[in-house]
Amino acid sequence: MPSTGPAILPQHVAIIMDGNGRWAKQRGLPRLEGHRRGVETVRTVVDAARAIGIRYITLYAFSVENWSRPSDEVSGLMGLLDFFLKRELSNLIKNRVRLRTIGRTGELPANVQRELARVIEATKDFPDWNLVLALNYGSRTEVADAARAYAVAVANGKEKLEDNSWETFSRYLDTADLPEPDLLIRTSGEHRVSNFMLLQCAYSEMVFTPTLWPDFGQADLQSAVDEYGRRERRYGLTTEQIKAGAK
Ligand code: FPP
Numbered sequence: 283m284p285s286t287g288p289a290i291l292p293q294h295v296a297i298i299m300d301g302n303g304r305w306a307k308q309r310g311l312p313r314l315e316g317h318r319r320g321v322e323t324v325r326t327v328v329d330a331a332r333a334i335g336i337r338y339i340t341l342y343a344f345s346v347e348n349w350s351r352p353s354d355e356v357s358g359l360m361g362l363l364d365f366f367l368k369r370e371l372s373n374l375i376k377n378r379v380r381l382r383t384i385g386r387t388g389e390l391p392a393n394v395q396r397e398l399a400r401v402i403e404a405t406k407d408f409p410d411w412n413l414v415l416a417l418n419y420g421s422r423t424e425v426a427d428a429a430r431a432y433a434v435a436v437a438n439g440k441e442k443l444e445d446n447s448w449e450t451f452s453r454y455l456d457t458a459d460l461p462e463p464d465l466l467i468r469t470s471g472e473h474r475v476s477n478f479m480l481l482q483c484a485y486s487e488m489v490f491t492p493t494l495w496p497d498f499g500q501a502d503l504q505s506a507v508d509e510y511g512r513r514e515r516r517y518g519l520t521t522e523q524i525k526a527g528a529k
Pocket of ligand 1: 299300301302303304305317318320321324341342343344348359362363366415470495
């Protein structure tokens, strides 16, 4: 558990990027145009995160539920993902940003899987900055997959059933190598977490902004980080305990 007390700079910010469709609708444009603008925001936010000093940024780019959208929107999103990976490779290398993923990426189209593998391999040794894309991700499937992997490990004698604890079990989640998000942001005025990192966000501070994702920029990220800085993280303790320096 990270230390208690006043929150300073979040190490890990997770974002539910919402509002692309409404942004497009307000302008009489097709939904995909909103997603296209959303991709530009992704680049802006990754750059802004580095400028602010946020080491991990996780973006909810495609949920397990998103497959149920109209098929042209799904294929449009996959096309944008492919485009983003091709375009951003040199930029990620230049800025020494490591790309990682969470979610069932093995179910994504083959071309997207190929591009992902290429970018992940090319950036795997960068230690400082991390962009995590949640792709074909949902907390419930992640937990079901982890429970299965954990059961297999117990059956193989790799884990002992009596050692079950959050520390042990969380090693089977997609996020095993990532710190828990300190701050969760959702854009577009919705106040839900929608099956996103439900266990990992157990103690995350949450900031909801009415700004639609295509309009979100460095100032909005900074303002969420400033809001985070005004929060007190207590992890179940009292303010008095924290003031007294309890860990
Ligand atoms: C939510 O907006 C957004 C998504 C379901 C997809 C997010 C995808 C991108 C920003 C582009 C692809 C990402 C990368 C990393 C290349 P919505 O469509 O639900 O908006 P609405 O609620 O206004 O309809």
